[in-house]
Amino acid sequence: xxxxxxxxxxxxxxxxxxxxxxxxxxxxxxxxxxxxxxxxxxxxxxxxxxxxxxxxxxxxxxxxxxxxxxxxxxxxxxxxxxxxxxxxxxxxxxxxxxxxxxxxxxxxxxxxxxxxxxxxxxxxxxxxxxxxxxxxxxxxxxxxxxxxxxxxxxxxxxxxxxxxxxxxxxxxxxxxxxxxxxxxxxxxxxxxxxxxxxxxxxxxxxxxxxxxxxxxxxxxxxxxxxxxxxxxxxxxxxxxxxx
Amino acid sequence: xxxxxxxxxxxxxxxxxxxxxxxxxxxxxxxxxxxxxxxxxxxxxxxxxxxxxxxxxxxxxxxxxxxxxxxxxxxxxxxxxxxxxxxxxxxxxxx
Numbered sequence: 001x002x003x004x005x006x007x008x009x010x011x012x013x014x015x016x017x018x019x020x021x022x023x024x025x026x027x028x029x030x031x032x033x034x035x036x037x038x039x040x041x042x043x044x045x046x047x048x049x050x051x052x053x054x055x056x057x058x059x060x061x062x063x064x065x066x067x068x069x070x071x072x073x074x075x076x077x078x079x080x081x082x083x084x085x086x087x088x089x090x091x092x093x094x095x096x097x098x099x100x101x102x103x104x105x106x107x108x109x110x111x112x113x114x115x116x117x118x119x120x121x122x123x124x125x126x127x128x129x130x131x132x133x134x135x136x137x138x139x140x141x142x143x144x145x146x147x148x149x150x151x152x153x154x155x156x157x158x159x160x161x162x163x164x165x166x167x168x169x170x171x172x173x174x175x176x177x178x179x180x181x182x183x184x185x186x187x188x189x190x191x192x193x194x195x196x197x198x199x200x201x202x203x204x205x206x207x208x209x210x211x212x213x214x215x216x217x218x219x220x221x222x223x224x225x226x227x228x229x230x231x232x233x234x235x236x237x238x239x240x241x242x243x
Numbered sequence: 244x245x246x247x248x249x250x251x252x253x254x255x256x257x258x259x260x261x262x263x264x265x266x267x268x269x270x271x272x273x274x275x276x277x278x279x280x281x282x283x284x285x286x287x288x289x290x291x292x293x294x295x296x297x298x299x300x301x302x303x304x305x306x307x308x309x310x311x312x313x314x315x316x317x318x319x320x321x322x323x324x325x326x327x328x329x330x331x332x333x334x335x336x337x338x
Binding site: 070076085 | 246249250253254256257260261263264265267268270271272273281283284286287288289291293294295296299300301307310311312314315317318319320321322325326328329330333
């Protein structure tokens with residue numbers, strides 16, 4: 001019941017938003033001052049080290065999970081390529097980091113997300129190399145940490161598991177863009193109203209547009225979990241091994 | 244089969260979320276350019292100049308969207324391979 005109320009709240013928020021033309025995306029190449037660009041890179045390093053160790057562990061202990069790791073990466077690939085129009089009148093895109101985080105934890109997802117962001121920065125000129133650290137932090141670290149926290153807390157409660165997955169993936173997507181707004185406001189405080197002023201401006205760009213997309217991301221993540229569960233339930237031992 | 248129906252329903256919901264802005268917000272431009280956020284940076288700190296630009300840019304919007312499609316295709320190819328693989332395993336297990 002509580003989840004239904006949350007969903008209702010989201011819907012009202014979405015419907016109540018006035019149209020405005022803005023877009024939420026990764027931070028563009030060259031748009032972070034050099035000290036911030038380097039700073040965010042440094043912040044991501046420990047997460048990436050932990051993530052790579054974890055991936056190594058998974059591959060050694062259970063080589064069957066390689067395919068599932070591939071699924072988590074493929075999901076990020078597809079979802080982060082999907083630009084969706086939002087009710088606010090602009091477009092933004094999904095992240096897809098919820099699935100892998102729930103399956104493998106935030107460390108593993110930080111590595112997978114970084115690979116996708118690097119691909120987009122080099123081949124698509126989307127995001128950027130200088131802003132890669134900041135974008136890794138928002139999409140591949142902050143988002144997954146929120147997913148992990150919500151999922152871990154929700155799993156302990158009596159709430160239906162699918163709702164927990166939905167909330168975790170949705171809030172993770174939303175968190176990614178809230179963090180992006182923070183990053184931009186920190187680097188570009190408003191000349192008159194300072195950090196807070198800039199933050200509220202960037203938040204209106206990034207967070208509001210993102211709400212319907214966050215809901216879409218939550219639903220898509222649940223769809224994949226439904227499929228995984230179905231095969232786990234009906235399948236033979238081999239599938240049990242993989243999932 | 245219940246899962247299938249549930250998933251189809253959920254997928255229709257996603258499509259509704261994606262399409263409804265086009266119907267309910269007809270005047271909007273749904274800008275895909277990064278220009279909007281750039282403009283906001285220009286507004287809050289007018290003196291800022293981007294100090295680095297990429298080595299390469301897709302020559303046109305069409306080429307860019309083709310590359311995005313390629314990315315989505317590669318990802319979905321693996322996802323469908325994965326579930327096809329599971330389906331094959333399951334059928335084999337039932338034999």
